[in-house]
Amino acid sequence: xxxxRFGKFDGGIDLPEEKEATIDEPIRPAEGLSSxxxxxxxCGGAVAVPTVGVGTQVAAGQQIAAGRDGGVDIFxxxxxxxxxxxTAAVAVGREQLTAPxxxxxxxxxxxxxxxxxxxxxxxxxxxxxxxxxxxxxQLTTLRAKPQPLVxxxxxxxxxxxxxxxxxxxxxxxxxxxxxxxxxxxxxxIVAGLAILAKAAGIPTVTIAVDQQRVSDYPELLSGTAEYSxxxxxxxxxxxxxxxxxxxxxxxxxxxxxxxxxxxIGIAVIDAATCFAxxxxxxxxxxxxGRVVTVSGERTSRPGNWFTPYGADCRVMARADEDGPxxxxxxxxxxxxxxxxxxxxGVDAVLATDPTPPGxxxxxxxxxxxxxxxxxxxxxxxLNDHYELxxxxxxxxxxxxxxxxxxxxxxxxxxxxxxxxxVRQLKSSIRRWRQTMPLFQDVAEKQGDA
Amino acid sequence: xxxPAVTTAQSLPDPQVLSAADQSPLLRAPEKVHxxxxxTIAAACLPLLAGIVLFGWQAALVAMLSITACGLTExxxxxxxxxxxxxxRTHAYLTGVLLALTLPPTTPWFIxxxxxxxxILVGKAIFGGVGHFLWQPALVGRFAVAVIVPALAPLxxxxxxxxxxxxxxxxGVLTPQALLLGNVENTAKPENYQGWQHDYKYKNAKTGRxxxxxxxxxxxxxxxxxxxxxxxxxxxxxxxxxxxxxxxxPNRPPAALTSMPPMWDMFIGARPGGLGETCAVIIIIAGLxxxxxxxxxxxxxxAFLASAMIVAAVAPVHFAGPNKSxxxxxxxxxxxxxxxxxxxxxxxxxxxxxxxxAFLLATEMTSCPVTTGGQIIFGIGGxxxxxxLTLYLDTPIPAYIAVLGMNxxxxxxxxxxxxxxxxxxxxxxxxxxxx
Ligand code: SF4
Ligand code: SF4
Numbered sequence: 001x002x003x004x005r006f007g008k009f010d011g012g013i014d015l016p017e018e019k020e021a022t023i024d025e026p027i028r029p030a031e032g033l034s035s036x037x038x039x040x041x042x043c044g045g046a047v048a049v050p051t052v053g054v055g056t057q058v059a060a061g062q063q064i065a066a067g068r069d070g071g072v073d074i075f076x077x078x079x080x081x082x083x084x085x086x087t088a089a090v091a092v093g094r095e096q097l098t099a100p101x102x103x104x105x106x107x108x109x110x111x112x113x114x115x116x117x118x119x120x121x122x123x124x125x126x127x128x129x130x131x132x133x134x135x136x137x138q139l140t141t142l143r144a145k146p147q148p149l150v151x152x153x154x155x156x157x158x159x160x161x162x163x164x165x166x167x168x169x170x171x172x173x174x175x176x177x178x179x180x181x182x183x184x185x186x187x188x189i190v191a192g193l194a195i196l197a198k199a200a201g202i203p204t205v206t207i208a209v210d211q212q213r214v215s216d217y218p219e220l221l222s223g224t225a226e227y228s229x230x231x232x233x234x235x236x237x238x239x240x241x242x243x244x245x246x247x248x249x250x251x252x253x254x255x256x257x258x259x260x261x262x263x264i265g266i267a268v269i270d271a272a273t274c275f276a277x278x279x280x281x282x283x284x285x286x287x288x289g290r291v292v293t294v295s296g297e298r299t300s301r302p303g304n305w306f307t308p309y310g311a312d313c314r315v316m317a318r319a320d321e322d323g324p325x326x327x328x329x330x331x332x333x334x335x336x337x338x339x340x341x342x343x344x345g346v347d348a349v350l351a352t353d354p355t356p357p358g359x360x361x362x363x364x365x366x367x368x369x370x371x372x373x374x375x376x377x378x379x380x381x382l383n384d385h386y387e388l389x390x391x392x393x394x395x396x397x398x399x400x401x402x403x404x405x406x407x408x409x410x411x412x413x414x415x416x417x418x419x420x421x422v423r424q425l426k427s428s429i430r431r432w433r434q435t436m437p438l439f440q441d442v443a444e445k446q447g448d449a
Numbered sequence: 450x451x452x453p454a455v456t457t458a459q460s461l462p463d464p465q466v467l468s469a470a471d472q473s474p475l476l477r478a479p480e481k482v483h484x485x486x487x488x489t490i491a492a493a494c495l496p497l498l499a500g501i502v503l504f505g506w507q508a509a510l511v512a513m514l515s516i517t518a519c520g521l522t523e524x525x526x527x528x529x530x531x532x533x534x535x536x537x538r539t540h541a542y543l544t545g546v547l548l549a550l551t552l553p554p555t556t557p558w559f560i561x562x563x564x565x566x567x568x569i570l571v572g573k574a575i576f577g578g579v580g581h582f583l584w585q586p587a588l589v590g591r592f593a594v595a596v597i598v599p600a601l602a603p604l605x606x607x608x609x610x611x612x613x614x615x616x617x618x619x620x621g622v623l624t625p626q627a628l629l630l631g632n633v634e635n636t637a638k639p640e641n642y643q644g645w646q647h648d649y650k651y652k653n654a655k656t657g658r659x660x661x662x663x664x665x666x667x668x669x670x671x672x673x674x675x676x677x678x679x680x681x682x683x684x685x686x687x688x689x690x691x692x693x694x695x696x697x698x699p700n701r702p703p704a705a706l707t708s709m710p711p712m713w714d715m716f717i718g719a720r721p722g723g724l725g726e727t728c729a730v731i732i733i734i735a736g737l738x739x740x741x742x743x744x745x746x747x748x749x750x751x752a753f754l755a756s757a758m759i760v761a762a763v764a765p766v767h768f769a770g771p772n773k774s775x776x777x778x779x780x781x782x783x784x785x786x787x788x789x790x791x792x793x794x795x796x797x798x799x800x801x802x803x804x805x806x807a808f809l810l811a812t813e814m815t816s817c818p819v820t821t822g823g824q825i826i827f828g829i830g831g832x833x834x835x836x837x838l839t840l841y842l843d844t845p846i847p848a849y850i851a852v853l854g855m856n857x858x859x860x861x862x863x864x865x866x867x868x869x870x871x872x873x874x875x876x877x878x879x880x881x882x883x884x
Contacts, residue, residue: 099464331474354475362580367819375871398870406474
């Protein structure tokens with residue numbers, strides 16, 4: 001069996017795929033960039049302190065800022081001149097932060113992804129040596145909510161994870177960046193995965209890919225056999241690409257309400273991070289950029305572009321007019337704020353119009369949100385509690401289990417912003433637990449009502 | 450912008466949240482509430498058309514009156530109270546159509562208006578409009594007039610309103626040969642029409658002649674098929690058994706099932722009943738269409754009808770024994786053979802308003818539970834209650850009362866039947882565990 005086949009989850013929807021425009025486009029170097037605003041806080045934490053002054057000429061790959069408080073050092077993606085220290089909007093998770101950035105002009109040539117030359121014999125290195133090497137690299141994970149890779153490694157080790165799962169399914173419409181990476185650099189990804197698993201000391205590794213695309217990934221097959229990595233092909237039903245759901249499908253274990261995958265001993269990573277890790281650890285190449293899918297009806301150049309960090313999203317999208325530009329996929333992404341730049345968390349820039357949500361009306365209790373919620377939440381009831389302000393009731397219904405997949409808002413015929421409401425409920429619950437710790441006892445005593 | 454040659458940590462601002470993804474997801478499914486409402490109206494219009502075909506122009510009049518009155522009441526209410534009437538109008542039309550389906554075609558005009566006003570004001574508006582009401586509004590209206598008419602009739606000048614204007618025996622039905630002719634009472638009876646009794650004859654032992662005691666009575670003059678059956682379960686049996694199983698006995702009174710209309714009449718709806726209650730085929734088609742559109746989960750009507758049939762199959766009935774004695778027979782499904790019992794159960798389900806309640810009224814989104822499991826509970830409870838009321842209570846609207854009763858429990862069912870939330874322990878809500 002080449003790829004194992006696995007189970008299902010409750011709920012979910014079939015989304016339109018819309019990937020035709022970019023699915024066969026090879027990864028090409030980004031074009032048409034005249035300036036970069038390299039964000040100094042790609043993960044949203046403490047801002048790195050610039051080490052170069054305004055007006056300095058910098059070479060590609062030169063360090064321009066020193067990270068502090070666990071943040072990563074920042075390196076220039078391209079050669080250029082430091083024009084100013086300015087600000088840029090960076091997408092981190094479901095928020096956009098405005099953070100200081102180094103503006104570079106007079107850019108050098110934007111290179112393609114370089115060929116990898118192995119310079120470090122990683123197969124001989126032990127776990128600590130690899131971890132040290134990864135720490136040297138100052139990499140970040142390339143997930144929607146990026147995190148320094150060292151931090152990820154430390155978390156995985158601290159949680160005592162025994163299973164590493166690579167979430168290589170791109171379930172959202174339009175996005176094909178990771179798919180292209182798997183097609184073109186499959187062997188590197190698998191090697192990077194082996195490196196990360198070794199560094200974190202995780203014995204079992206599984207890579208999950210989209211069932212419809214397995215025939216495109218020949219390199220993955222040979223590589224996974226070499227490092228004894230499990231391959232799993234999963235059917236495309238949104239939101240199987242969301243971590244918690246993927247874990248349930250693969251391992252039959254559920255992340256506890258409000259917990260993290262680490263709580264059940266599983267670490268999750270994505271393909272792009274594996275690729276970056278391999279290129280750094282084995283080849284000493286810091287990519288300082290990532291593959292970004294540019295797509296949508298309004299763009300004049302759809303494709304998968306290897307984009308340096310700090311490229312302006314509007315320039316990347318090449319949208320003709322002033323319409324909105326979406327960062328990340330349309331289900332969990334967001335509309336780009338003014339001055340948004342590419343950063344590790346942005347895997348797609350879409351020049352497409354969001355569906356106008358229309359006026360929200362009352363919930364008519366059709367139950368579709370509940371039927372399709374992968375966390376089996378009664379979202380209609382959560383919505384009632386939201387409207388009435390009953391945070392404790394929402395907690396009792398298990399609101400913290402929501403995986404923020406966006407399905408409930410997608411299906412709601414009343415056009416209620418359910419995902420956002422549940423998200424706000426979740427943050428209220430967290431705040432409420434902090435500020436009113438005694439309330440829990442009261443609720444227990446009163447029969448939990 | 451002027452900045453020092455090398456920036457220090459202190460001069461850098463911390464990241465500030467600029468915007469949150471409060472609009473996500475940026476894709477939405479195309480279906481909106483007004484699609485649901487208009488498609489449901491269209492589906493509900495199918496039985497309405499069947500009713501107009503079967504009962505004539507009076508039915509169309511009742512329907513138009515009901516829809517207009519619902520729309521006007523809704524408009525007036527929101528005009529007066531200045532509450533935002535989101536979706537109110539479309540839903541009011543839907544309520545009007547559903548209300549018309551449950552009313553007999555001969556309903557006096559002011560009764561229709563009273564029902565509509567009750568449906569909108571009491572059933573919907575005081576709860577806060579669409580999405581908030583507890584009981585299906587059309588049924589609230591229907592229930593209200595079922596209570597009001599007998600009370601109101603004596604107060605009005607004689608002849609204005611008959612106390613049983615809404616009770617089934619007085620409702621006419623057009624014979625299949627005289628469709629679309631209008632007022633039932635004036636319908637000329639075709640010479641050769643034998644009503645529903647065409648195959649019922651028995652041999653009088655004394656005179657030795659074959660007679661048909663009800664010969665010449667047409668459908669209109671006959672009693673409501675549900676009432677024929679009611680004699681069995683409510684204790685005044687006029688028939689010895691469900692089927693004519695013992696024809697050899699002289700002077701044996703006719704069996705219950707042979708005095709029922711043929712099954713085909715029950716299917717196409719040529720029987721007395723509410724405007725849209727009678728035509729089983731069309732109701733099933735409309736229901737299946739709603740199921741196909743995913744506006745109704747098939748589990749609810751299925752559970753409703755299945756539980757109604759099971760109750761009808763096991764609930765005890767009375768048979769007239771020899772010498773005017775009454776014997777009670779349990780399990781009518783098998784007491785006289787499966788075939789007879791099966792026909793009996795089908796008659797029970799088809800002769801009342803069971804189908805309309807199961808497919809179009811109980812499935813109203815707002816007033817039935819949200820979860821599939823809850824809807825099955827709802828269906829089972831509603832079906833059983835509907836059949837029990839049909840069997841043992843003398844009420845013209847047993848199925849509707851059952852649906853209203855189950856609507857009352859909808860919040861409870863929703864609170865009790867909760868699928869295990871992702872990541873929670875089994876029965877976490879019951880065991881009071883919080884995490
Ligand atoms: S999908 Fe929307 S309208 Fe339907 S039950 Fe959920 S919140 Fe209510
Ligand atoms: S409640 Fe959360 S998990 Fe459920 S559908 Fe909505 S966003 Fe997804």
